[in-house]
Amino acid sequence: MGISTTMGKIPGLPKHVAFIMDGNGRWAEQRGLPRLEGHRSGYENIRPLIRCLDKHGIKFVTLYAFSTENWGRPEDEVNGLFQLLEEVIDEESRELHKNGVKIRHIGRLEELPERMRKSIDQSEKLTVNNTGMTLGVALNYGGRMEIIDAARRLIARGVPPQDIDEKLLGDYLYTAGFPDVDMVIRTGGEIRTSNFLIWQAAYSEYYFTPVLWPDFKEGDLEKALLTYSRRQRRFGGLQAKAKCSGKES
Secondary structure (H helix, E strand, O other): OEEEEOOEEEEOOOOEEEEEOOOHHHHHHHOOOOHHHHHHHHHHOHHHHHHHHHHOOOOEEEEEEEEHHHHHOOHHHHHHHHHHHHHHHHHHHHHHHHOOOEEEEEOOHHHOOHHHHHHHHHHHHHHOOOOOOEEEEEEEEOHHHHHHHHHHHHHHOOOOHHHOOHHHHHHOOOOOOOOOOOEEEEOOOOOOOOOOOOOOOOOOEEEEOOOOHHHOOHHHHHHHHHHHHOOOOOOOOOOOOOEEOOEEO
């Protein structure tokens, strides 16, 4: 599978792409706007990028929308984010449903405000039978807490320790049913993983860009995909030996 762009054909696209959507607040501050307006612009930027990824055949996308650490932000910003997220979930769910996208929310959803939980539940029920792209939205999400929660569920169900392996533990993560992440894209110039999908992204290719999320457009996305296609993923192994004069070297 490849995609046609102004740069030509891109082979070997990832199956699962995850985004750390960083830089919304700084984008707003640079323009003298309230930070919440940066988040609004950031959420508005999601739809065209999802459309682009869907067009190119990417089957799984996961967005880091609100982390467990984000509770430490000022209360008015957190409340504003929740109100904005609720609006986005309600509005975008219908549009995504029309395009056959299945929505999955991951994280400690039970700790979110009741109205948001209702919006989350409605969006998942609306799209549950869709067979196109699966869109994961990480809300109140933390990678370490996800692993702790998985371990607690295994213990609560009395699973014998000797029966626990990577596949079984994966079935108890929030992302059960998702493939491992092939590529993580982080915007905003920071070079860290921020406790995001630390199990699922163990062998991911990371792409860091200084572009702030509201300014990250289709051309930036295709540049990232091209970079991915040129990397060799060895998963801890060695590169295959090259052949010389018809004989293996």
